[in-house]
Amino acid sequence: MTAKVRTAILISGRGSNMTALIEAAKKPDYPADIALVLSNRPDAGGLQRAAADGIATAIVDHKAHPDRESFEHRVDAVLREHGVEIVCLAGFMRILTPWFITRWEGRLINIHPSLLPDYRGLHTHARALADGVSRHGCTVHFVVPELDAGPTIAQASVPVLPGDDEAALSARVLEQEHRLYPAALADVAAGRVRLIEGAIADDRPADHARFLAG
Ligand code: GRF
DSSP states (O other), X not given: OOOOEEEEEEESSOOHHHHHHHHHHTXXXXXXXXXXXXXXXXXXXXXXXXXXXXXXXXXXXXGGSSSHHXXXXXXXXXXXXXXXXXXXXXXXXXXXXXXXXXXXTTSEEEEESSOTTSSOSSOHHHHHHHHTOSEEEEEEEEOOSSTTOSOEEEEEEEEOOTTOOHXXXXXXXXXXXXXXXXXXXXXXXXXXXXEETTEEEEOSOTTSOSEEEO
């Protein structure tokens, strides 16, 4: 088998998606290896979880940097020191500048808790509930400079049920996030889906699951 693709996960918090990626990457035939977990917050719960699994961790505290540019230059340097090839954003709560995004173009992916293009930005579950939609979900996409606007790699949807509140709906979506992100990273790491000049190049077979339903 060809070498596994060295992957970093960027987090700011509890890291449940990070954990799902770490667990998936333990399988011998998984095409990516988690080489680094990096947090902008020293107190992110996910850091301890990653370290307990023997994964290298790094903290680049945005508060210790005078501006976004110097923060991102440091993140970029740490990623390169670890030989990282793909970067997964997983609850990373910093907006990235076009400089960073362009540098990692096609190798930078994110999970967002909505069926994009619906509900870009924050508070997606509350907004979906307020609108009374019947289905909601999550999306893994390539990151482009426009927020939550990059080409979709994969989506998973769930029903919105009578009596749902934000906690119930977000838990149902999160369960799907944990299935979707490992599947999407595998597709990117194996080169089955790529970003070419801003558009998706998709070599996945027609029956390959890009849209999961929960
Ligand atoms: C997830 O809902 C993800 O979609 C969003 O931030 C949340 C992170 O949760 N981008 P976790 O830290 O992975 O548990």
